[in-house]
Amino acid sequence: MAQANTPAPARKLPGSLDTNRRLDRWLSINPDGTVTLVTGKVEIGQGILTALIQMTAEELDIDVSRIRLKPASTAFSPDEGITSGSRSIQESGLALRHAAAEARDLLLARAAQKLGVTLESLTVKDGVISARGGGSATYWELATPDLLAREASFDVSAKLPQEHVVVGTSLERIDIPDKISGKPSFVQDMKLPGTLHGRVCRPLGPKATLQAIDVKEVEQMPGVVAVVRDGSFLGVVAEREEQAIRAERRLARLAQWTLGPALPANDPRQLLTLQAEAETEVISSKGNPDTGGAKQLSAEYTKPYIAHASLAPSCAVAQWEGGKVRIWTHSQGIYPLRGDMAQVLGLPEDHIIITHAEGAGCYGHNAADDVTLDAVLLARAVPGRPVRVQWMREDEFGWEPFSSPMVMKLNASLDDQGNIVNWGHELWSHAHSTRPGGRGGVNLLAAWHLEKPLPAAKPGNPPLPGGGSHRNAIPLYDFPNQKVTNHLIRRSPLRTSALRALGGFANAFAIECFMDELAEAAGADPVEFRLRHLKDGRAKAVIERVAQMAAWKPKEKGDGERGRGIGFARYKNLAAYIAVIAEVKIEEEVRLTKLWGAVDVGQAINPDGVINQIEGGMIQSASMALKERIDFDRATVTTRTWDDYPILRFTEVPEIEVALINRPEAPPVGAGEGTQGPVAAAIGNAIHNALGARLRDMPFTRDRIVAALSA
């Protein structure tokens, strides 16, 4: 009887439709035979727009060529927060799938009424509704503006997977033709009439303040229209781009800065010295974490600060007119950005119109939002004129938010059968989320340098199950006893934020290397050892598949030069399953010769798009594991150019083979981030397989191999 008093749980609509319920926020069906699709998610090179078009066309039964996309804008788009975490298919895709299915239902009902027939007698082909006994009507004549002027209903049935004809096919990306033809494709390419160019002269170090500068000389340089100084924010606007660059260089020579407190040594283990300010939380506890066994092992792994290192330095355009500002940005979250911007400018949100324009791949929270405030502040000095600001390469490396360094200490016990009976994982990290939209402050670089600075919001750490620093820290393996502890140190010497997979990169790396260390101690084959500790059938399937692709031989041995290793994770423990085998050859340095990957993302909306994302993720992760580290001295970041921050080049990238285990019946999940940990671990394990030396600190540089071999 008690149940009768419990209120039924509120019903939720799929994805972002739940928070943006009006159908006409998402779709409009136009008299000219087109359908306009509006999404709050943005293209960052991952091909999301093509996938969303497929999901919408599928439910509407129209040709994909009829769909038009509007760039996301705070003027009209659904608020879908941030495009991140490989969630766009689940959030925007499922919303559009449902909205389109309902639109089709509404159109069919109108057609039935108009033609005086039953719903059952109707079929749709590319927007033409035909009745069995003759008679037809088109979407384009039936869809009056009131059709979708309503909230979505709960009782709508989208198609069954076996009915799909567009979803599940590898439709070519809609944006590639323009991008390979040199057409204006990026915010960097925008040219509004009368555009001026701006550049910002950044402080000498993260906490440095501007002591003095005489800007007269710069104001008289050719082309200079305005020099803007507000506290320690210093910038210039000029007629021509190269003039702005020259003027900024002159400003840099003239400015006198006072350095802030010295930065600590560049060592991830610095985190361990900050234990006093750590927020410590046991995030998983099972059985008795003090259980012993026949063998005990422990190991410590680290990852340094790394950069997004987008190929395009960040860029934005802003134009003030009558106390309002229009902004074009490649930000991943136009609404959160608008909120922060309103606080900085002291303007109501509706005076700020932010429209998304594509940038290059960003792989997380880079400087996209920061450059937007730069453009707005510089444009304020020249009302009416659009100002385009693109950061210089040295600004992008020096000032983007980095992925946090991390330390992972793992320990485990093996019983006399060689099974893991106890597992421990402790991790130390700074925050992985300092995007705009935080609480208690503003997360925009220039806002902290103003005469009246705004405080930064409290660095965030997304909660479990997805998690931030603790993403993928809880093993998917089935151990009888375990304890996982997260030590979060929010304050960081250098700004940290979201980069592909957040803490999942380092946690999965550590878990998967440690699994190999344990397998060796147990005298077991790494593939068999993983399978025996897993219950999840889909997890086992990707591991078995990749082993089959690579013709893995149980307990195969490296030859002192060549070796192979495996890595596995289920992204966030709730999304894509990915298993990877890496083959390395150790020459002067580690040469990655081949990567195999097996992937299960549930229903693959666009299989080739998924494979493209997986291949790209594999190469990027390999690059990070093998080469990447941000360097700094006591004053500032010293990594400033691609020479300082090498990434994998054409002569270094491995051969890649990826297999997709398609499960049309399973919900679709994102593909962008899941490869990060498994690839790094597979390479670490391959190096060990080749040399017998274990590298536990990324990146796996030549010096570290030499050190590991002589240890």
Place this chain on the structure above:
Amino acid sequence: MTLTLNVNGKTCAVEADAETPLLYALRNDLGLVGTRYGCGLGQCGACTVIIDGKAVQSCDVPLSAAAGKQISTVEALCSDTSLHPLQKAFIAEQAAQCGYCASGILMAAKALLDTNSNPSDADIRNALERNLCRCGTHSRIMRAVKRAAKELRGER
């Protein structure tokens, strides 16, 4: 000062300082925005154009050095009606993610194919060594270059 450039077969006058990098004149004076800024130091290849037959980083070439030479940019690859075999191959292989590096890579690949009609994997890797791709589409790009080479040789 006025400098005369020969870009994509046309003679154009540009009003700028002689030391201005060619990249900015292409993008901002001639509207050829397909050539892109990535580093300004000739390290990433996003701004690669072909000057007198050679792939060159346009961020690193002052206008004074570019004047009088034959410059071609990605915009000249295709005609109004048809794409260059390299561009068709990039579409066929879906050899892009964000596409910011694509123009420079296409031009470096064109410079290769202009002198080597049947490049090996190693030839392609070496020709693209100065071009960075951060999204990791390298293997697709290499497949696309091979596919284009085949089409240019008249094979199918």
